[in-house]
Amino acid sequence: MAKYKRQKVKHYHRSFYSREMRVKRGIGIAVLVVAVLAAAWFAAPHVLDWATHTWYTVVKDRDLEAESASRAEAAASSAAASSAAASQAASSEPEPEEEKPLDGKAITGGSWAELDVTALTDDAAIRAAARQLKQQGADYALVTLKDAAGTVYYASGVAAAAQSITENPVDAANIAAILREEGIIPAAQLAAFTDPVSVYTDRSMGVHYDGNSLWLDNVSAAKGGKAWMNPFAASAVQYIGDLIEEVQGMGYEQVVLTGVQFPNIITRKQDFGASGGKSREGRAAQLTADIAAWQTRFAGSVTLWVSYPDALCTAATDALGTTGTSLGMENLLVTSSTELDADSRAALEQAAADAGVQHLVVHDTAAFR
Structure with a gap:
C-alpha cells in the first residue's frame, strides 16, 4: 500500500489597512518630515558657523575672533568720528541772534524825521509812513501831539486839556505801537508855555494883568493877540508834566x-x-527850575528834550533871560530855518558842551540829526 505523501501548505500573510489607518500613517510621515526640516533649519546656522570657522582657522590659519574685535573697534571709532564731526559742524554754525526789544529811551545818535500827525489816520497810513522813514535811515519819528496854537491832537484825559482837543483826534498809542513795530523810536513833541487855549480852561496857568485878566501879546484877541502860560505858575508846570506822563x-x-x-x-x-519875572536873571532861573522839575520827575522813565530855534541859543533874549543852551537841560534839540555852516554848528556844539548839555540834535534844512 502506497504511503500517503503529505502536501506542504504555503501560508501567505496579507497586510490589510483600513482607510483610517492610511490617513494616520500619512499624517505621521508628514510630521516626521516637518520635524526633520525644522531641526535642519535651526541647526544650519551653527553648522555653517562651525564650517566657516573650521575653514578659516584650520585651512586658512586665521584668528577670526581677533579680526571680529578689530572690525568692531573700527566701526565704533568711525561712528565716534562722525558724531564729533557733526557736533563740530553744528557748533560752528552761528546761532541766530535774538531780536532785541526796541529801547524807546535810547539816544542812538541816529537821524530824526518829523511826521505830520494829521495824516496818521489809520494803520495803513501809519505803517507806510514808518516804513518810508526806515528806508530813509531814520531812527526817531517826531510826532507833534500838542502844538503852539494850543491844539492837542489826541484824546487827552488831563483836565486842563479839555477845551484843547482837536475835532478828530488820532490814536496816539497806536501810532507809537506801529512805529515801534517798524523799528522806529517814537518821540512826542509837546508845546509847553506857548499855549493860548488851555489858560482859558484853567486861568491860574496864564500870564495876567490888571487882576484876573489874561494878558495878550497884542492889543486884543481880534487883532491876533494871544494869551500865554506863565512859567512861574505851579499849575502850568504841573499841567505840562501831566501831559508828559500821559x-x-x-x-x-x-x-x-x-x-x-x-x-x-x-x-x-x-x-x-x-517879582523875578521882571528881570532876565529871574526868568532864566525860573525856566531852569521848571526844566529841572520835569527832568527829576521823569528820570529813568522818559528821555526829555528841550527844543529851541537857533536864534534863542546864540544870544540872550527876554524870552529866556539867557541863551537856550544855558538852562540846565540834559538834551537839547535846536531848529534852524537855514542850513548851519560848519563854523556856526561848531560854535553851537561848543556852547552846549560848555553848559553841560549831554546830547545835542540840530534840525536845519540840510539834516535832522
Missing part, C-alpha cells in the same frame, strides 16, 4: 518840549505872580 503811558518814552519860554515881549503890565 504820552509816556501811550508808548512815547522820548518827549520833546517846545515853547519853554516867556512871551517874546516883556511889559510892565504883565503879572507873573512873582
